[in-house]
Amino acid sequence: MSEEKELKVEDIKKSAEEKRCPVQKALFYMEGFLEGPMCGKCLPCALGTYEARIRLKDIVQGRGKDEDLVTLRHIAEIMLESSRCKKGKDTAHYIIEWMKTNTYKAHIEGRCPDRECVSFIEYRIIPEKCNMCGKCKEVCKFAAIHGETRKPYLSGYFPFEIRQKKCVKCGECVPVCPTGAIIIIDVKSGEPVGV
Secondary structure, three states, rough: OHHHHHHHHHHHHHHHHHOOOOOHHHHHHHHEEEEEHOOOOOOHHHHHHHHHHHHHHHOOOOOOOOHHHHHHHHHHHHHHOOOOOOOHHHHHHHHHHHHHHOOOHHHHHOOOOOOOOOEEEEEEOOOOOOOOOOOHHOOOOOEEEOOOOOOOOOOOOOOOOOOOOOOOOOHHHHOOOOOOOOOEOOOOOOOOOOO
16 A cells, blocks of 8 residues: 555655646645645644645745745755655655745746746737737636727727636637737746747
8 A cells, every 4th residue: 555655655756746837836845745644743844744745835826935945954964864754755865856946936036937837927918910800809718808899990999908817827828829929928027928
C-alpha cells in the first residue's frame, strides 16, 4: 500500500511538471499532495505543506511578498530535515528545486514570466486592428467581450472590448481573431507580452 502512495507522489510531480510556471508547479503539487499521499502523521510535513500552499496561492494571485519567499524556503528546509517519511522529504526537495528559478521573485514584483498566472496578465483588443467581425464574442463562454458586429449599412458601432472583471483569461478568443487584434498585456507594465 505504501508503494502505491509513493507512486502517487511521483504521478503528482509528473503532472505538475506539465505546467510552465514553477510557482504553478509547486501549487499544483501541494494541492495534490494534500489531497492524496500526505499522511499527516508528522507536524513538520502536515503544517508545512498547508502553510506552503497558502503562501503559494498568495504568490500566484499577486498578493505575494518577499516574506513569503523566505517562509517557503524555511518551510522546505524544516520539512527536509524533520519529516519522518520520504514523501515529506521529497516534497521539500521539490519546493527547493522549483524555487531555484528567478520566477518566484518575478511574481513578487508583479509578473509571471511564463504568462500562466492569470493575475498578472490581461487580454485586450486593439481597436485599430479589430475588424468588428464578432468571432471573439461568439467564442467567449463568459460573456466578457462586448461590442457590435459591423454591418455595411450602419455606422456608429460600439467597439469590441474585453471586460476584465468577467474575463477568466482562457485565451479562446485569441485564435479565432482573423486580424490578431487580441493581445496579452502584462498588468504591471502595460506592455504586450506576446501570444
